Amino acid sequence: MPADAPAPRPHQWRRYHALALLPALGMLGGLPFANRVYPLVFGLPFLMAWLVGWVLATAAIMAWVLRLDRKHGIATDDVTRSDTEHERAGATR
Amino acid sequence: MTVSLAILGSCFVVAIALGLYAKRGHTMTLEQWSVGGRGFGSLFVFLLMAGEIYTTFTFLGGSGWAYGKGAPALYILCYLTLAYSLSYFLLPAIWRYARGRRLVSQADFFSAKYESPAMGLLVSVVGVAALVPYLVLQLKGLGIIVAEASYGAISPATAMWSGTVALMVYVVVSGVRGSAWTATLKDLMILIVVVAMGVYLPFHYHGGYGAMFAAIDAAKPGFLTLPASGMSQSWFVSTVLLTSVGVYTWPQFFAGVYTAKSENVFRKNAVMLPLYQLVVLFVFFTGFAATLAVPGLTGADADLSLFRLAKATFAPWAVGTIGAAGLLTALVPGSVLLITAATILAKNVFRAAVPHSSEQTVGFVARAMVPVLALCALYLALHGGQAIVALLLMGYNVVTQLFPALVLSFGDRPRISTTAAMAGIIAGEFTVAVVSLSGMSLAKLAPSLPQAAKDLNIGIVALLVNLAVVAVVSVFVRRTPAAAAAHIS
Numbered sequence: 001m002p003a004d005a006p007a008p009r010p011h012q013w014r015r016y017h018a019l020a021l022l023p024a025l026g027m028l029g030g031l032p033f034a035n036r037v038y039p040l041v042f043g044l045p046f047l048m049a050w051l052v053g054w055v056l057a058t059a060a061i062m063a064w065v066l067r068l069d070r071k072h073g074i075a076t077d078d079v080t081r082s083d084t085e086h087e088r089a090g091a092t093r
Numbered sequence: 094m095t096v097s098l099a100i101l102g103s104c105f106v107v108a109i110a111l112g113l114y115a116k117r118g119h120t121m122t123l124e125q126w127s128v129g130g131r132g133f134g135s136l137f138v139f140l141l142m143a144g145e146i147y148t149t150f151t152f153l154g155g156s157g158w159a160y161g162k163g164a165p166a167l168y169i170l171c172y173l174t175l176a177y178s179l180s181y182f183l184l185p186a187i188w189r190y191a192r193g194r195r196l197v198s199q200a201d202f203f204s205a206k207y208e209s210p211a212m213g214l215l216v217s218v219v220g221v222a223a224l225v226p227y228l229v230l231q232l233k234g235l236g237i238i239v240a241e242a243s244y245g246a247i248s249p250a251t252a253m254w255s256g257t258v259a260l261m262v263y264v265v266v267s268g269v270r271g272s273a274w275t276a277t278l279k280d281l282m283i284l285i286v287v288v289a290m291g292v293y294l295p296f297h298y299h300g301g302y303g304a305m306f307a308a309i310d311a312a313k314p315g316f317l318t319l320p321a322s323g324m325s326q327s328w329f330v331s332t333v334l335l336t337s338v339g340v341y342t343w344p345q346f347f348a349g350v351y352t353a354k355s356e357n358v359f360r361k362n363a364v365m366l367p368l369y370q371l372v373v374l375f376v377f378f379t380g381f382a383a384t385l386a387v388p389g390l391t392g393a394d395a396d397l398s399l400f401r402l403a404k405a406t407f408a409p410w411a412v413g414t415i416g417a418a419g420l421l422t423a424l425v426p427g428s429v430l431l432i433t434a435a436t437i438l439a440k441n442v443f444r445a446a447v448p449h450s451s452e453q454t455v456g457f458v459a460r461a462m463v464p465v466l467a468l469c470a471l472y473l474a475l476h477g478g479q480a481i482v483a484l485l486l487m488g489y490n491v492v493t494q495l496f497p498a499l500v501l502s503f504g505d506r507p508r509i510s511t512t513a514a515m516a517g518i519i520a521g522e523f524t525v526a527v528v529s530l531s532g533m534s535l536a537k538l539a540p541s542l543p544q545a546a547k548d549l550n551i552g553i554v555a556l557l558v559n560l561a562v563v564a565v566v567s568v569f570v571r572r573t574p575a576a577a578a579a580h581i582s
Contacts, residue, residue, distance in 0.1 A: 020178045027171055028333060031326045037310050037317045043302030045310070045317040051167055052374065055174045059367040062178055066360050075360050 016068050019061055027054040097413025098243050104282075104417035105259065108424055111278060112263030112271035119270065123456035126268030127197040127436040128351040133273065138358050140276040141269075141349045141429065142180075143369055147283045148426040149234025151373055152419055153396040159380025161395035163309075163316035165324040166377055168333050174367045175337035181363035183341055185356035186503055191347075198433070199347035200441035203495075206502040207511040210445050215515055216495060217441040219522060220344035223491040224434040225470055227343075228427060230488075232256065232474035234396075235423035241400035242416020244409070250475060256423065257471045264428050264435075264467075265460045269352060272428045279421035284372060286418040290403070291375025294382040297406065302378070309384055316384070327545040335552045339493035345433040435462035487529050490552040494521035494559050501563075513566040521559030528555065 027050075034050035041049035069075035119125055129137070151169065158166035187202065196202055199220055204213025235256045236249030243252075263271045299305035310317050319326050340346065353359065376399075383402040390398055403415050439459035444450060450458075498514040501507060507514070528551050535554065536547040 017182070020181060023178050024175050024334075027174070028330045031319070031329065035318050035326060037306070040303050040306060043304075043306065045164075045306050047164055047318055048167060048374075048377075051170055052371065055170060055367050055371055058174050058178055059364055062181055062367070063364045065181065066364055069360070075357055 012072075012074055014068070014072065014074070016065065019065055022061055023054055023058040026057065027051060030054075095409075097409040097416065098246060100410060100413030101239065101242055101247075101416050101420065104420060105255075108275050108278060108421060109259050109263055111274045112267055112428070115263075115270040115274040116267040121266075121268060121456070123436070123440070123452060123459060124195065124197060125270075126456060126459065127432060127440075128348055129269045129273065131192070131351060132354055133352040134354055135358050135361065137273040137276075138349065138353045139362055139365065140280055141273060141352060142346070142362055143280065143366060147280065147287075147372075147422050149231055149238065149419065149423045151376055152283070152287075152422045153234050153237060153399060155373060155376040156380035156383070156399040157396035159377040160383045160390065160398035162324065163313070163381075163384075164318050165329065166380065168329055168336070170370070170373055170377075171329075171333045172336040172340070173370045173373070175333060176340035177363050177366045177370075179337060180341060180366075181360055184350050184359035187347065187350050188353060188356045188359065191351050196351060197348070198437045198440050199344040199495075200437050202347060203498065203502070204441065207498075207507055207514060209511045209515075212511055212515055213441045214445055215518060217437045219491060219495060219518065220437050221434050223488040224344060224430050224437075225466070225473070226488045228430045228434070228466070228470040229473045231423045231427040231430065232470055235420065235427075236474065237396060238400070238416055238419035238423065241397065241404070242412055242419065244404070244412075253471060253474055256420075256427075257467050260424060260427050260431060261464050261467045264431050265463050269348070269429070269432055272425055272432065273352075275421065275428070276425050279418070279425045282414075282418040282421060286415050287372055287375045287379075290399075290415070291378035294386075294402065294406065295378055298382055298386050305382060305385075309381060312385060322544050322548060325545070325548045328548040328550060331548075331550040331553050335493060335550050335556070336489050338496050339489045342492040342495040342499060344437060344492075345429050348429070348433050348436065431463055431466055434466050435459045438462045438466075487525075490525045490529070490555060491522065493552060493556060494518050494525065496556070497560055497563055509563060509567050510570045512570040513563045516566045517559045517563035520562040521555045524555035524558045525552070 030050060034047050036047060037045045039046060044052065066075060119130070122130075124130055133141070155166060155169055158169070190196075190206070191202060194201075194205055196205060198217075200213040200217040203216040204210050232253050233249075236253045239247050239252030239256075240249045263275075267274075295302050295305045299308055306317060319329055350359070379399055379402065383398040387398060387401045387405055390401065400412075400415070403412050407415075436459050439455050439462055443458045444455055447454075495518060497517055498509075501509050501514070534547075534551055535542060535549055539547070
């Protein structure tokens, strides 16, 4: 690694990042309960509706995590083009 | 029939023209060709990443599974969703590491992290071994789609030949820019076609979703839930977990990551992609509608269900449009796979053999590899015969073996020695090969296990072997102090 390139920031783990585990736990952990056809939900078999519900919930949860990350300054604003080019010029490979 | 041929043909021409047009104004260095000069904004990265959703695998295989197997098909919806929540953390880390180092391939990443060209070579072999079946899959899908949509006027072989030639031309000329441009056309068409079919067909044949699923449940009890054995809940959970960690070990995703301008693109994508991939649901609806409307397709023929139902329902112009959309689901991912494999062969295999070759030479070799790879895949597509999903699942097991070495490489330096990582990968791949070639399953291997354990995806076994070997070798081989010191400086 070239000496003038900044060291990559190690990822900062926060407690709220554990929220991202919810989709896996809910979607898959709920299977014994959700593995049924009836009641139909919006015309869909219950199992299908359960999984679709979790897909929607995943988007919401990840949006929430992103908001918290922005608030804590982890999801930094976009790196500008010139920044990247500067680094590339400094790269040795 | 002539109408559908005309639509298919013009879409094919537009796609190639768009692919060639994409080069305009760019000198094709290797970095430009493989990763678009790392200058893609949110939309292109989104489309390249979303490309995984609408390959021929989802289009034909997704509807084929819904048609032939029922509820187990839903695993596709789940693994993609979980892969996206994982991507939120994984992809920014990969992008950050790659940015200053001018990495263009997945093997570059591993060889830089582990400071070992041998590691790079091993990852190259694994990557290409997984990419080729995936490419074969796209070509096979292309053959099926064109033959069906042209009402048999164009044979699968002719379709595969012309598709391969078109791919080679625009990939050699435009690289990943061509893929990004054609991806916009593809996603637009597939969205319209898939939603239209998924909404129209259940209403046309059954009067609504509720009525359709009630009719299926009455005709085939148990079809809409996971069975007690076979593709049971434990199969579902293990397959979803295995494939969702496997997604980002595919080499083409590393290249996709490198194309981005900034790391926040991935965080935003992780929010949007779960919603975007819900469109897969409409592919399932089509497959479910076909179970009662066009019954009797078994085995690999289940992949034809979407087109059989379309032809039984729609006028030729609509079938032609569906075929054109399907054609793009083969061409676009196919081009990405070709670029990735060619880049790996040039940068990590050729360069390892001829270390003093110039950047230009490597770029030339990459493009020269395109026809070689494309023709190999074409040969396999013409002479092999496996159902689409089975082929992809094997590729998944192959790349997933890279996951432990990938995760353990994060932090300031890898947490395991290069020897341990390489030994783990080799042991894992060996297990995958033995298992796939012998058609082994846990039920055959250990009949005394409880049913839930017998149904586990056999890929889990390979991953456990991999991890066990990493652990054992780590006891004997520590990280070398020299390598560790070089990392700190």
